[in-house]
Amino acid sequence: MINNNTLDENMETLNYDEAVKLVKAEVERALVKSPFIIREYLSHLALTQGKYIRATSVIVAAQDGNGYVHSxxxxxxxxxxxxxxxxxxxxxxxxxxDIRRGKPTLQNKYGKRTAVICGDYLLSLALKMASEANDKNRGTEIDFPDYISRICLGELEQHINNLNLNLSIFQYLKIISGKTAALFEASFFAGAAVLKVSDEELRNYKQIGYYIGMIFQLSDDCIDFDTSADIANKPVQSDYEQGVITLPLIHAFQNLEEFKQKAEKAKITREEINQAIMKTGGLAFTKGLIKRYYDKAMHRINELEINEEKKTKIIFILNKAARIQ
Amino acid sequence: MINNNTLDENMETLNYDEAVKLVKAEVERALVKSPFIIREYLSHLALTQGKYIRATSVIVAAQDGNGYVHSxxxxxxxxxxxxxxxxxxxxxxxxxxDIRRGKPTLQNKYGKRTAVICGDYLLSLALKMASEANDKNRGTEIDFPDYISRICLGELEQHINNLNLNLSIFQYLKIISGKTAALFEASFFAGAAVLKVSDEELRNYKQIGYYIGMIFQLSDDCIDFDTSADIANKPVQSDYEQGVITLPLIHAFQNLEEFKQKAEKAKITREEINQAIMKTGGLAFTKGLIKRYYDKAMHRINELEINEEKKTKIIFILNKAARIQ
Incomplete structure (x- = not known):
């Protein structure tokens, strides 16, 4: 069905593997076909591409009963x-x-100025691509700028609460619902919108995406503190060293008064943090919350009017987000 | 016609004054109605609002034969x-x-982190507003993300050429055509697109906007070096102190070899720059180029199928860009 790695204007339906392959080709085409001056920076980025979990979510959500996907x-x-x-x-x-996915970051390699501009340029590329969808009635149902706003608000709230030892669980969940869950929600939303499902079904897809995003972030938070994990896979700087207070630590602060008092007075070490989290069961608490989101997601997945093959694929993404593989 | 300062969904046509007033209200509404967390930052920005020359350009370009403007x-x-x-x-x-329009900048008052996020948020607000136009067939003719790309590329090219003493006039004009002229072009384009003019007429409007943008930037460049200008109106830091080489200085480097050699070896003072520009006639040279863009713009304005009142308004914007008032 495909002769080369580009999206043929006349080709409307694709199978799952073709579609996933084409997303990568589309993103690389957008990055590499950029004007010369910006290409160098962006090909560097393309090299450090991630696992495309969001893109895969869109494609899976967009699969019809026969497993085909609209372009x-x-x-x-x-x-x-x-x-x-x-x-x-x-x-x-x-x-x-300085490092992202094992490569130097743009801001490290080329400076903050370049990184500010390149980020803006990528946003404009994204929104240009949004206007390229062949069937306008499918693509326009999702308001991408609104999702970008939500991500910004989450990030701003996180930044404002940098080193806030009194950050509540509620506040934290609100932060990550913007920072991380919004784009997962958008992924399932966008896929289901292309499929033109009913409004009720669309709400289910959105909610599944949202829960998966929450699980993805909370699982990430756990890795930062999981002493059993391979040390090589840990980030060079922990969240806390960046001033970012995540759920396991919030739980420790709430349940170990002397630990919080110490943190208010002086800089606490990673060792002290790990001990406090172990003592208060911060990881088990976070994993309990992950489990609740997991069950909610599963409940919604079971409500979808889809076949077993598609259900298996969605559950695979859910498990990937929860780091159960 | 208007009861309050908000845009009534049912109100399609406005006169010029109403429209200009409503643009300010729309922008302030977008800024002020933002969620609490971001409002503080954005109301600070709203306080330092500029002269709305771009907005005025849209409204003037959108005026019909009776002076009315579609909402x-x-x-x-x-x-x-x-x-x-x-x-x-x-x-x-x-x-x-640190200072913009007499007020502390966002990055100065709240830090670079906040400023990165707020800029992204403003972009998302802009593109959300773009999707709010009532008559989709009017608004969608202009590709705003594409203009954002062009601005980014101009800024990136300027940044890469920071302190490049060999920057050519051609390269410089390419930089400012993205950095400044693109958004003026978009302004006239957007206005004319709302008016639904013919393709040929639309090209004229775009070109007029482009020329006005070039004039606006080149005139700005002159102010940086104009020793006759009131010192109080000068920026705290000159372009050169930021590493930005503008046209009068490029001309001086090209025509005064010993000055360029000196700049290559050591930091040159503002006094030395002013003298070199005076000696080589850098301001007269730049003003000559402004005059050429001015004549080109005037030629296109005369080709527009518009009445005298509208022509006068466009020429007023042209003169404002050229700082002839």
């Missing part, structure tokens, strides 16, 4: 991956991050 | 002002600027 879903998945890339580039500026 | 032009003007605000916020990070 507009490929565009939508490309849009979401580009928004994600843009947010990574700007996040690295905010976090002063 | 979609108000939305388009709001979009362009928000894109402009976003670019200012990110520019200030890039330039390390």
């Amino acid at each position: 507009d879903a490929v565009k939508a998945a490309g849009v979401i991956e580009l928004i994600h890339l843009a947010s990574l580039v700007h996040d690295d500026i905010i976090d002063n991050a | 979609d032009a108000v939305k388009a003007a709001g979009v362009i002002e928000l894109i402009h605000l976003a670019s200012l916020v990110h520019d200030d990070i890039i330039d390390n600027a």
Whole structure:
């Protein structure tokens, strides 16, 4: 069905593997076909591409009863991956991050100025791609700028609460619902919108995406503290060293008064943090919350009017987000 | 016709004054109605609002034979002002600027992190507003993300050529055509698109906007070196102190070899720069180029199928860009 790695205007339906392959080709085409001056920076980014979990979510959600996907879903998945890339580039500026996915970050390699502009450029690429969908009635149902706003608000709230030892669980969940869950919600939303499902079904897809996003972030938070995990896979700087207070630590602060008092007075070490989290059961608490989101997601997945093959694929993404593989 | 300062969904046509007033109200509404967390930052920005020359361009270009304007032009003007605000916020990070329009910049008052996020948020607000135009067939003719790309590329090219003493006139004009002229072009384009003019007429409007943008930037460049200008109106830091080489200085480097050699070896003072520019006639040279763009713009304005009142308004904007008032 495919002769080369580009999206043929006349080709409307694709099978799952073709679609996933084409998303990568679409994103790389957008990055590599950029004007010369920006290409160097963006091919560097393309090299450090992630696992495309968001793009895969769009494609899976867009699969029809026969397993086929409309080509507009490929565009939508490309849009979401580009928004994600843009947010990574700007996040690295905010976090002063030097390494991402084992490669030097844009802000590290080319400076903050370049990274600010490249992030903006990626956003504009994303929204240009959003306007390229062949069937306007499919693509326009999702308001991408609104999702970008939600991501910004989550990030801003996180930044404002940097080193806030009194951050509540509720506040934290609100932060990650913007910072991370919004784009997962958008992924399932975009896929289901291409499929033109009923409003009720669409709400289910959105909610599943949202829960998967929450699970993805909370599982990430656990890795930061999981002493059993391979040390090589840990980030160079822990969240706390960046001033980011995540759920296991919030739980420790709430349940170990002397630990919080110590943190208020002086800088606490990673060792002390790990001990406090172990003592208070911060990881088990977070995993309990992950389990609740997992069950909610599963409940919604069972409500979808889909065949077993598609259900298996959605559950695979859910498990990937929960790091159960 | 208007009871309050908000855009009534049912109200399609406005006169010029109403429309200009409503653009400001629309932008302020977007800024002020933002969620609590971001409002504080954005109301600070709203306080330092500029002269709305781009918004005025949209409204003037959108005026019909009776001087009326479709309400979609108000939305388009709001979009362009928000894109402009976003670019200012990110520019200030890039330039390390502390003061803008007499007020502390966002990056100065709240830090670079906040400014990166707020700029992204403003872009998303702009593109959300773009999708709010009532008559989709009017608004969608202009590809706002594409204009954002062009601005980014101009800024990136400027950044890469920071302190490049061999920057050519051609390269410089390419930089400012993205950095500044693109958004002026978009302004006239957006206005004319709302008016639904013919393709040929639309090309004229776009070109007029482009020329006005070039004139606006080149005139700005002159102010930086104009020793006759009131010192109080000068920026705290000159372009050169930021590493930005503008046209009068490029001309001086090209025509005064010993001056360029000196600049290659050591930091040159503002006094030395002013003298070199005076000696080589850098300001007269730049003003000559402004005059050429001015004549080109005037030629296109005379080709427009418009009445005298509208022509006068466009020439007023042209003169404002050229600082002839």
